[in-house]
Amino acid sequence: MSATRTEHDAFGPVEIPAERYWGAQTQRALGVFDVGTERFAPCLLRAFGLQKIAAARANVRCGVLDPALADAIVAAAQELRDGLLDDHFPLTVWQTGSGTQTNMNANEVIANRANLRLGQPLGANSPVHPNDHVNASQSSNDSFPTVMHIAAALEVRDRLVPSLAGLQRALDDRAQAFAADIKVARTHLMDAVPMTMGQAFDAFGWQVRNALARLDDAMPRLRVLAQGGTAAGTGLNAPAGFDVLFCEEASALAGMPFTPNSCKFEGMGGHDALLELSGVLNVIAASLMKMANDIRWMGSGPRCGIGELVVPDDGLTSSIMPGKRNPTIAEVLVQACMQVMGNHVTVTMAGASGNFELNVAKPLLIHNLLQSIRVLSDGTRVFADKLVAGLAVDGERLAANVGNALLAVTALNPILGYDKVARITRTAMERRITPREAAVDLGLLSGEDYDRWVDPARMACSSRK
Missing domain, CATH: 1.20.200.10 (Fumarase/aspartase (Central domain))
Structure with a gap:
């Protein structure tokens, strides 16, 4: 059996794995929300680190947080932002719809890490408290x-x-x-x-x-x-x-x-x-x-x-x-x-x-x-x-496809009219010949005239004229 430590919250004592930085509320959530395996992307945890740093600094500027405690919070939150504390976020996505449990997870991890930096044991909740200090002026909401x-x-x-x-x-x-x-x-x-x-x-x-x-x-x-x-x-x-x-x-x-x-x-x-x-x-x-x-x-x-x-x-x-x-x-x-x-x-x-x-x-x-x-x-x-x-x-494939393309004869519409051009495409399809051959066989154009009017390169660039 792995070692545990005892922490307390408003509902009483909770046993937590001894080496983990999370606290009582996170541990309780693990027992309540036993759903799925999907975890938040690491970038969300990085953003939480940034948010807690900004909150601590703003609280100091507002005069509601002791600068020494804020320094410890900022240092711990920076570790979260740097990706050093990911292993201490065990909860899945499936939790309260406000995200309260992950916010509390961040508060507890940062508080415990800050207190360690100040020479206090895990679970002390003093001098840095997860709610009173890390979450000061904030709500999960x-x-x-x-x-x-x-x-x-x-x-x-x-x-x-x-x-x-x-x-x-x-x-x-x-x-x-x-x-x-x-x-x-x-x-x-x-x-x-x-x-x-x-x-x-x-x-x-x-x-x-x-x-x-x-x-x-x-x-x-x-x-x-x-x-x-x-x-x-x-x-x-x-x-x-x-x-x-x-x-x-x-x-x-x-x-x-x-x-x-x-x-x-x-x-x-x-x-x-x-x-x-x-x-x-x-x-x-x-x-x-x-x-x-x-x-x-x-x-x-x-x-x-x-x-x-x-x-x-x-x-x-x-x-x-x-x-x-x-x-x-x-x-x-x-x-x-x-x-x-x-x-x-x-x-x-x-x-x-x-x-x-x-x-x-x-x-x-x-x-x-x-x-x-x-x-x-x-x-x-x-x-x-x-x-x-x-x-x-x-x-080679492009050239072959273009050479056999029936609808290149669309360029002949202004010259021969829609119906005659339709005869060319129908004949070419029925006889399995090129449209050039069909136009010549039908006596509608000479080969030279066909080549002059049906120029795929010019047709492709017609919008640039």
Whole structure:
């Protein structure tokens, strides 16, 4: 049997593993919430470290916390922010809808670690108390949503935006490299008129540019924090100006501007800014899924598919078919996008689960939102680096497809009229000949005139005239 220590809270004594920094409330929660294995992402714990540092410093500036105790709290919270205390957060996502247990977990870990630094044993709760000092001027009801916003904002800035920017650069590079490569456009999955492969990749690049713009639009609302609302939004037990000072400290720590929510009730009872961000992630997932699917279809084959793109070899193969190469990286990104879409449904339901002055699905909401950011970020980075950057075109396949493209004769509409051009396409299909041969055989054009009017390269660039 492992060694334990005894701690006390308002309900009496609790036995806690001797070496762990958490306290009585966390230990009780472990016995109550025996549900699932899903844990919060480490970035949420980092955000809690930042939040507790900012709160301690703001409390000192407000004159409600002794500077010596604040120094100990800040030092311990910095260890949490640095990822040194992750093993002391045993709770799963499945807990009270306000996130109270994880907030108390942070308070207890920081208090115990601070007291150790001050020469006191674990469980002493003195001179630093988890509620009276670490949680001073705060409630779980305003601290947890504040941490949700901070974690999401930092993950978007530090993880998702760089990944998308890298993908945009890779797509722009391929668009330029493929600018002169003529291909057949496809609408309704069927052959259409000529275009360039560069134009296809330019379209992908614009989708990513728009994704970055959408994220930029959502960020100002994400950086508005509920801290200072305490239990219900009224600010009970928080000193005047605490919210402003907290945001000043948090901004300095994070390197991004945070501002107090002027209506704490809105920031605690509803999470529309987080739901808005999830909606943006859902749009980005749709864009990336379309892109990945287009690329893997254009690279399908290599002998019996479309085969216009040559997808880089990832070194993996089939368990039964020797030498088979699959678009595995595109498939990974597609699956990540599916997860984000499913998460958005969950986030939507969680975001709608505010009851009066408190949303009570906060842990579920932020768990899914942070997972969406993470898988989109990682999937995009791998997709850009290991697939898009190494894409090449099969020039011979492109030329063969363009030469056999029926709908290139659309360029003849102004010359012959729609009905005569339709005869050319119908004849070419029925007799399995090229449209050039059909036009000549029907006596509608000479070969020289056909070549003069049906120029795929000129048709692909017609929008630039």
